[in-house]
Amino acid sequence: xxxxxxxxxxxxxxxxxxxxxxxxxxxxARAMFSIMIDLETVKSEKNVKIKxxxxxxxxLFVEWLxxxxxxxxxxxxxFSRFEVKIYKDDIYRLEGTASGERFDQxxxxxxxxxxxxxxxxxxxGKKDEKIFIQCIVDV
Amino acid sequence: xxxxxxxxxxxxxxxxxxxxxMRVPGMIYGxxxxxxxxxxxxxxxxxxxxxxxIANVACMPGIQKCSIALSDVHPGYxxxxxxxxxxxxxxxxxxxxxxxxxxxxxxxxxxTSLKEEDIRKNAKPLLNxxxxxxxxxxxxxxxxRLNFHQIDExxxxxxxxxxxxxxxxxxxxxxxxxxxxxxxxxxxxxSEKAKQRQFKQMGTLGSGNHYVEVQYVAEIYDQEAxxxxxxxxKDVVVSFHCGSRALGHQIGTDYLKKLAExxxxxxxxxxxxxxxxxxxxxxxxxxxxxxxCCGVNCxxxxxxxxxxxxxxxxxxxxxxxxxxxxxxxxxxTCKKEYHEVDGKKKLLYVHxxxxxxxxxxxxxxxxxxxxxxxxxxxVGGTMGTCSFILRGTEKGxxxxxxxxxxxxxRAMSRKKAKHQYRGDKLLKELENRGxxxxxxxxxxxxxxxxxxxxxxxxxxxxxxxSGIAKKVAMLKPxxxxxx
Numbered sequence: 001x002x003x004x005x006x007x008x009x010x011x012x013x014x015x016x017x018x019x020x021x022x023x024x025x026x027x028x029a030r031a032m033f034s035i036m037i038d039l040e041t042v043k044s045e046k047n048v049k050i051k052x053x054x055x056x057x058x059x060l061f062v063e064w065l066x067x068x069x070x071x072x073x074x075x076x077x078x079f080s081r082f083e084v085k086i087y088k089d090d091i092y093r094l095e096g097t098a099s100g101e102r103f104d105q106x107x108x109x110x111x112x113x114x115x116x117x118x119x120x121x122x123x124x125g126k127k128d129e130k131i132f133i134q135c136i137v138d139v
Numbered sequence: 140x141x142x143x144x145x146x147x148x149x150x151x152x153x154x155x156x157x158x159x160x161m162r163v164p165g166m167i168y169g170x171x172x173x174x175x176x177x178x179x180x181x182x183x184x185x186x187x188x189x190x191x192x193i194a195n196v197a198c199m200p201g202i203q204k205c206s207i208a209l210s211d212v213h214p215g216y217x218x219x220x221x222x223x224x225x226x227x228x229x230x231x232x233x234x235x236x237x238x239x240x241x242x243x244x245x246x247x248x249x250x251t252s253l254k255e256e257d258i259r260k261n262a263k264p265l266l267n268x269x270x271x272x273x274x275x276x277x278x279x280x281x282x283x284r285l286n287f288h289q290i291d292e293x294x295x296x297x298x299x300x301x302x303x304x305x306x307x308x309x310x311x312x313x314x315x316x317x318x319x320x321x322x323x324x325x326x327x328x329x330s331e332k333a334k335q336r337q338f339k340q341m342g343t344l345g346s347g348n349h350y351v352e353v354q355y356v357a358e359i360y361d362q363e364a365x366x367x368x369x370x371x372x373k374d375v376v377v378s379f380h381c382g383s384r385a386l387g388h389q390i391g392t393d394y395l396k397k398l399a400e401x402x403x404x405x406x407x408x409x410x411x412x413x414x415x416x417x418x419x420x421x422x423x424x425x426x427x428x429x430x431x432c433c434g435v436n437c438x439x440x441x442x443x444x445x446x447x448x449x450x451x452x453x454x455x456x457x458x459x460x461x462x463x464x465x466x467x468x469x470x471x472t473c474k475k476e477y478h479e480v481d482g483k484k485k486l487l488y489v490h491x492x493x494x495x496x497x498x499x500x501x502x503x504x505x506x507x508x509x510x511x512x513x514x515x516x517x518v519g520g521t522m523g524t525c526s527f528i529l530r531g532t533e534k535g536x537x538x539x540x541x542x543x544x545x546x547x548x549r550a551m552s553r554k555k556a557k558h559q560y561r562g563d564k565l566l567k568e569l570e571n572r573g574x575x576x577x578x579x580x581x582x583x584x585x586x587x588x589x590x591x592x593x594x595x596x597x598x599x600x601x602x603x604x605s606g607i608a609k610k611v612a613m614l615k616p617x618x619x620x621x622x
Contacts, residue, residue: 007552008187009213010220010493036277059399066392073336073385076278103278110277111580112553113346115388116240119395119412120216121186136187136216138240138391139347139553 003031006121008136013121015134021057021124024133025064026082029098032065032117032137033079038109042080044099053093058122060092061133065117068098077101078108112139142181142190145174151210151605155193160410163202165193168539168605169210172597176550177212189219195410196224201231201419203480203487207539209494210601211548211593215239217413220493220549223542225478226419228486232407233424233431234416235398237490239471240391242434244382245316246495246517246545247442247467248528249449251460253375255355258617259573265456266575266618269351272452273445274343275622276579281342283444290334290386291326293341297436301443306342311443313506314464316496319439323475324432333389337437340384342444346579348546348587349622350519351379351449354526354614364530364611367512368465376614377453377462378526379445380519381622382471383438390434394427419488428488431473442467466506466515470495470545478540489540497531497543497608505531516608518599519546522576522619523569523589527599529608543608547595556591557582578621587621 006013012035016028033039052067054060064084072079079100087093103110115138122135145167146154153174155165167174180188189212196218197206203225212221217236224237258265274281283306285293293300298319301307312319326334344351356374359365370376383390398415401423407416417424450462473490480487498505498514505514513530520526524547535541551559562581565588569576578584602608 005554006186007554009549009552010215012553013186054396055399059396063396066395070332070336070389070392073340074332105276105278108278109580111346111582112586113277116391116395118216118240119399119415120236122412138216 002027005031005035006134011136011138013134013136015132017130017132019130021131021133022084022086024131025061025084028061028133029065029068029082030080032114035112035114035139036110037078039080041108042078043101044081045101046077046099048075048077048098050096050098051094053091055091057092058124060086060094062117062119062122062135064094064096069114069116071098076103078103114139140194142194143178151601155190161194161197163197163205165197165208166205167193167208167212168607169212169601173210173212173601180214187214189214192219192411195414196222198410199224199232199234199414199416200407201227203227207542209542209544210598211544211546213548215492217411218490218492221544222492223489223494223539225487225489225540228488229420231419231488232416233419233428233473233488234414234490235391235395236411236414237492238431238473239492240388241382241471242387242390242431243438243469244471245438245442245467245469246378246380246519247446248465248517249377249446249462250369250465251375251377251462253457253460255373255375258353258355258375261456262575262618265353266577268452268455269449269618269620270577272448273351273620275345275620277346279343280339283341285338285341287334290337293440294326294329294433294436295324296320297439298443301440306447307443311446311464315439315467316469319443321432321435323429324436325429326433328426328430329390329433330393333386333393336385336389341441342448343384344381344445344622345384346583346622349381350522351620352616353377353618354616356612357525357615358613360610360612364512367509368515368528368611370528370612376465377449378517378519379449381441381445383434384441386437387434390430394430397423398427428473435469435472438469466517468495468517487540491542493545494542495545496541497529497535498541499531499533499536516543518544520595521547521589521592522587522616523574524595526614527610528612528614529602530611531608532606534606535608539607543602544598547592547598549591550593551591553586556586556588560585560588560590574616574619576619576621584621
């Protein structure tokens with residue numbers, strides 16, 4: 001299991017698992033896009049660079065997800081694969097890539113639109129030897 | 140904190156006593172069934188529960204009277220859904236958690252001169268016509284295209300912009316909350332990203348619980364109010380539910396980050412990270428309020444463009460129908476309003492997260508036509524049950540800052556609903572009951588299954604019995620286009 005959707009009455013909780021926190025960020029992004037589209041139908045034809053920063057690692061996760069939502073709309077893309085590198089100096093910085101192709105209403109089986117990632121339910125934890133990071137997204 | 144020890148005031152009013160860091164008590168307007176459901180989440184130790192969220196809001200600076208949850212209450216992020224928090228205009232705060240990403244998500248109702256039978260005879264062609272003309276579902280784009288200059292006009296003009304540009308009619312404006320435009324909207328406070336995301340999304344419905352529904356008046360509870368509202372049994376009403384689209388989402392995103400810094404800068408203690416906020420009288424607070432007003436106007440404009448499209452779609456089947464506006468109200472907002480606190484009229488910033496305005500008789504914000512009976516409150520139900528029109532009351536003005544419920548409120552997570560229901564089977568069942576539904580996603584339909592929501596009749600009954608908002612009419616669905 002690389003990601004999990006968590007039960008929440010109004011919205012949806014997403015949780016990404018990984019051997020490293022960077023992997024958990026990647027699978028967390030997959031969790032969010034799995035709410036919106038069928039990931040299996042998306043080819044990796046175009047890479048979009050993402051950069052963001054935050055004062056702590058949890059907030060960085062929310063930044064990352066929200067930046068992806070912005071890019072999805074502005075570039076009219078469906079994303080299914082992600083790569084993340086995290087650097088720390090005085091704050092946390094993320095450099096990542098989102099891969100996918102132009103949004104196709106017929107092909108990508110669109111489902112539910114995610115409006116934003118929130119600080120609610122935001123936490124890092126460990127389960128079965130894996131690191132996870134989670135938050136609630138507004139749908 | 141003891142979240143289980145609620146004090147019963149009446150069968151429909153429960154107090155969460157002030158404790159620890161709470162500045163005011165919590166008040167919940169619901170019956171034992173609703174209260175037990177909330178307590179159950181606490182007992183199960185769920186990661187998110189509404190009672191905790193009510194208490195968290197009660198801890199915020201400048202909150203007035205009490206932290207309120209209405210009978211459609213369920214866990215949200217920051218505020219509970221069905222939550223109301225009013226803040227002092229000097230010592231209070233404005234918080235992202237009380238507004239959310241879908242700023243001014245609203246319900247609009249349009250009237251027709253048709254009767255139930257007219258729709259039943261033409262249900263299929265009307266469903267197809269509405270489905271075709273209303274851009275809906277994830278990733279859909281509208282026919283209206285905007286640039287940076289035009290989007291600023293949308294953000295300051297709201298529904299007026301739409302009317303000036305040929306969408307909707309002048310007469311509509313009177314029957315929209317705030318007449319379709321709030322004045323404090325300065326586009327300078329909205330990022331370019333937010334504006335750009337909206338270029339192609341004007342006049343789109345969105346997805347999830349957003350819909351267009353053709354309904355008929357199934358029952359009238361209050362003859363006098365129904366007469367003033369111009370509603371008779373079997374009358375047909377068209378309602379739709381959607382918000383400020385990507386612009387609102389991006390304002391939320393931008394200010395979530397900004398307010399996190401501001402909360403730290405002013406040393407404000409918050410109990411949930413999503414309750415990031417700014418002192419209302421600080422520069423940052425006023426900037427966020429102004430940005431929210433831009434989102435509010437964007438949603439007003441969006442509703443007016445959709446109104447135009449729905450009218451066009453209706454004309455395909457019923458050429459003589461004009462669909463005058465009945466009313467339009469928002470439910471993710473922060474509004475500057477005057478209310479009585481300790482016998483004095485005070486300016487407050489009222490946050491309503493998944494709750495609506497429900498002003499009582501006489502308030503000048505209500506259209507003249509409806510003023511003496513109170514503001515119409517549009518309560519959106521599920522595609523398989525019913526919706527309601529309520530009216531605001533004097534009691535509501537006194538205890539909930541003139542606020543009422545916005546819908547049935549979910550009782551089951553989307554994940555569980557998807558396991559339990561199947562979209563295609565659900566559509567067939569509804570079809571057999573004379574409800575024609577067409578959606579852009581089968582999974583989406585399963586998630587919106589009527590059984591995934593609280594019993595709306597019970598939720599509305601709590602409003603009526605507590606006196607917060609009184610029942611006027613019940614609406615039942617015939618056609619539903621799901622986003």
